[in-house]
Amino acid sequence: MLQIRWHGRGGQGVVTAARIFGRAAAIYGGKYAQSFPYFGTERRGAPVTAFTRLSEQPIRDRSQVYEPDCVVVLDETLLESVDVLQGLRPGGILVLNGSRTNHQGLKFKLPENTAFYQIEVTSLAQEILGVPIVNTAMVSVLAAVTSWVPWEAIKKAIQDILPSHLVEKNLRLAEEAFHRALALRQVASSQGGEGEPNSKSKGNLHLPADNLQPNLPTPHLVARTGSWRIQRPVIDPWKCNDCLICWLFCPEGSIRRGESCTSIDLTYCKGCGICARECPRQAIHMVDEALISQGEGERLAGIS
Amino acid sequence: MREYLNGNEAVAHAVRLARAEVVAAYPITPQSTIVEEIAAQIARGEMEAEYIRVESEHAALAACFGAAVSGSRVFTATSSQGLAYMFEMLHYVSGARIPMVMAVANRGLAAPWTIWADHQDSVSCRDTGWIQLYVETAQEALDTCLQAYKIAEDPRVLTPVMLCLDGYVLSHTEEILDIPSQEDVDRFLPPYRPQVLVDTRRPVVFGVGAGPDIYPSFKKAQQEAMERAKEVIKRVDEEFYAFFGRRYGGLVEEYRCHDAEVVLVTLGAITGTAREVVDSLRREGAKVGVLRLRALRPFPVEDLRESVKSARVVAVLDRNCSFGYEGVVCTEVKAALFGLKQPPSVIGFVAGLGGQDIRKENIEGIFRSCFNSDV
Incomplete structure (x- = not known):
């Protein structure tokens, strides 16, 4: 076999x-x-x-x-x-x-x-x-x-x-x-x-x-849904004006309202891209996870 | 025709081959792909049937009831919460003696919510008056679906059949099987010709009210039909063998039970894994066997007694639990063996709830603990 x-x-x-x-x-x-x-x-x-x-x-x-x-x-x-x-x-x-x-x-x-x-x-x-x-x-x-x-x-x-x-x-x-x-x-x-x-x-x-333990791909009671992501939203802090439209639209509640700038909770963000699409200032860009881990994220997102 | 299909697709092919004329269903995982495939076959023109989309499982069975009393061969399928939602109609259908076939892709019940396999859903419907047949392979799902129509429609039975296949483990697992030809199936399974049907020219009533004077006689008739079903299930399995060369033991299927000291009683797909374990323990010299109950209702009391007569211990593997007591099959087995002069001891094991995988090591552990038990 x-x-x-x-x-x-x-x-x-x-x-x-x-x-x-x-x-x-x-x-x-x-x-x-x-x-x-x-x-x-x-x-x-x-x-x-x-x-x-x-x-x-x-x-x-x-x-x-x-x-x-x-x-x-x-x-x-x-x-x-x-x-x-x-x-x-x-x-x-x-x-x-x-x-x-x-x-x-x-x-x-x-x-x-x-x-x-x-x-x-x-x-x-x-x-x-x-x-x-x-x-x-x-x-x-x-x-x-x-x-x-x-x-x-x-x-x-x-x-x-x-x-x-x-x-x-x-x-x-x-x-x-x-x-x-x-x-x-x-x-x-x-x-x-x-x-x-x-x-x-x-x-x-x-x-x-x-x-007995089933062969679970993810422990779904505590699913860290961030692992599902193949693209990551990257916020350009120079463009973001904290209008929180992304916070309103995020289906996962993964947008954090910070003191200075809006940020994303990558533990749970599934990378659906809705925030990038809805941002009125195009301040969010979706970048391939595989490239981010090579340190290319900001350059690819066009952030200087 | 040699094919590579999963259990759900196998059932869909069987429903086409049985020439079911009305299919009413509501989608639920892991059943959904059965009726999706049926809908696709109808859309492609491979199957002549009316597919009724309904708003719930309760409505699905009600629609099947209506179609069946007007003379159609009908089919539906469900799982878990969907079957629970049908509960009221289950009694209506069996009480009115409507012969139909329903596939149940077995799945655990919420809460906590689950989509994975166990037998809690159909076992909870044990007393609804339906014949319950549990299958081990995709091929058997197909074959039993064809047999089920013949059993249900037999004038001595006229009782609906629940065809139970383990969710995912059978429903979503592809394997090799043979799809019989339409010509052969037509010879095996003649068209449905009900003795009584709803007809505006000769009005009759189904599901009539019955006072205390006659209600018990309906229930007694149901019980007697179930008893007769035992012989019919066996006979249909043999007829099927004569046509197609495959049979499944009728009510129970023995595997190396003839001289076994420990016999494990199972339902459904886990039997395959248990057969592997029996073979490996037999190579070590341990006299073990597996007895698969194909029918849970009617309960095969006589066949069970015969199959375990050499056994010192009967172990029962239940993928369900009757809370406050034990696994349901275990209770049934004990009751069936009660009154024998030297009954084997019966030990129950509840495992595999909500899709928990049952491994060969676990079944081996069950056998070993039975050999080591003092009982």
């Missing part, structure tokens, strides 16, 4: 990715497959997890996947809020979409003998689809680096599952991503020894029934 865990955000097609891979294996790849989402109560932008199981025998196990053989991450900004390595088996595979080279020592946390592949397909998706949706690209990347499912099977499953008007563009994207991934070298094949990244899964045998 091979178990794959997919990480992405609501709206990025994570659940569809898990399904395309499963369908390709089950209908065109001669295997048994099972795919399922783990939905939270969240919406667009929230971390979403989905799973695919592949096997030569019928699959009866219906518990969640705790020790995946492979983890696919569709959005590198998730690394800051989600432990994507949780339970990853030694000798497993990590496939990451992103361009950043240093993810706070991600390489040092990898379980023993992890094959780590990193590729950047968001710009490719933007170019071909016009939107940063990378699910078909990442399914293809996984097919290229693992050979678990024949490439032709993936293409047929994409055709079956996507609405007809999206098929042609996505097949072009998938084709390009697949061929780029074939040339991909492992970023690192860790030898282990650094820490115990999958220790969370190890102590779990023979759990008493009252200790």
Whole structure:
């Protein structure tokens, strides 16, 4: 049995990715497959997890996947809020979409003998689809680096599952991503020894029934919805006159009324952009989170 | 046709194949995609049916009631709070002996609010006079939906069927299944021909008032129909097997129970995980088995007694709780075994409430604690 865990955000097609891979294996790849989402109560932008199981025998196990053989991450900004390595088996595979080279020592946390592949397909998706949706690209990347499912099977499953008007563009994207991934070298094949990244899964045998823990993507009773954000509002203090129109419109109550200047509570701001749209002085700009963490935020927001 | 679908889509295909003519439903997670898919099939012209959008679940079942007494095969689906909202109509439908099928994508009940799976919603409707069948796979959801129409419409039964599938664990999980052809289904399931229907030329009344003199006779008839349903459920499962090559044990499905010292009784999808555990414990030499109750109503007393006759301990895994007592299935099992000369001891486990994942380790722990118990 091979178990794959997919990480992405609501709206990025994570659940569809898990399904395309499963369908390709089950209908065109001669295997048994099972795919399922783990939905939270969240919406667009929230971390979403989905799973695919592949096997030569019928699959009866219906518990969640705790020790995946492979983890696919569709959005590198998730690394800051989600432990994507949780339970990853030694000798497993990590496939990451992103361009950043240093993810706070991600390489040092990898379980023993992890094959780590990193590729950047968001710009490719933007170019071909016009939107940063990378699910078909990442399914293809996984097919290229693992050979678990024949490439032709993936293409047929994409055709079956996507609405007809999206098929042609996505097949072009998938084709390009697949061929780029074939040339991909492992970023690192860790030898282990650094820490115990999958220790969370190890102590779990023979759990008493009252200790069961569902695999929650976010602890939603105390949801820090700021982790859902892929764009951040940045206020230009030179333009803002504290009129508080943004405060009136913010659906999350994330605008703070300060002594000197209005500010944003980034713990809860989901990055919906309503404040930027409603600001009468265009003092708020939406900036990609991925760029902000590289210290580019103010320049990109045009603030001098 | 070999397909890769989730449980909800499987049910939607079954409803199309059963040629349901009226579908009235109100959306609720995790059921919604069943009726969304049905609506899409009607819109694409693949299914000939009237889809009625209603303002509530209570209205959905009322609309189905009306359509059914005028001679239509009907379908609806719901979950959790929606089923709770239907409660009044559940009794109306079963009391008036309307044969219909309703899918329940099982979900826990608020508060605290949840969208995830447990059986509290349908188990709370145990006494509403509906037949309740719980399924283990998407394939079984499809197959049982077809069987359910045949069971409900059998003149000896005339009782509605609740088709229960675990929310998400079945409703949103894709797997391989076979979709039978329309021709084969038509041969298995003939058109609905009610014996009595609302007709302006020959007026009849459904849901009439009944005084203390005759009310009990209606209820006695319902109880007798439920008893007869036991045989009909088994027979329909065998007929289905003759047509399609798949069967599910009728009222109960045994897995390695014949010589088992410990038998775990389950409902629904968790049985698959339990089978894995049974196989691994059997490899260690432990005599364990799983007994899946496919029917909760009518309750399979005789089949249950037969299946656990070698058992020293019967464990019951309940994804529900009757607060102030224990898991409902546990109580049912105890009652069914009462009066046997040497009954096995029964130990109840409540787990998996509100979507809490039940892992292989947990089920293994249940078996081990039963072996270690002094009872």
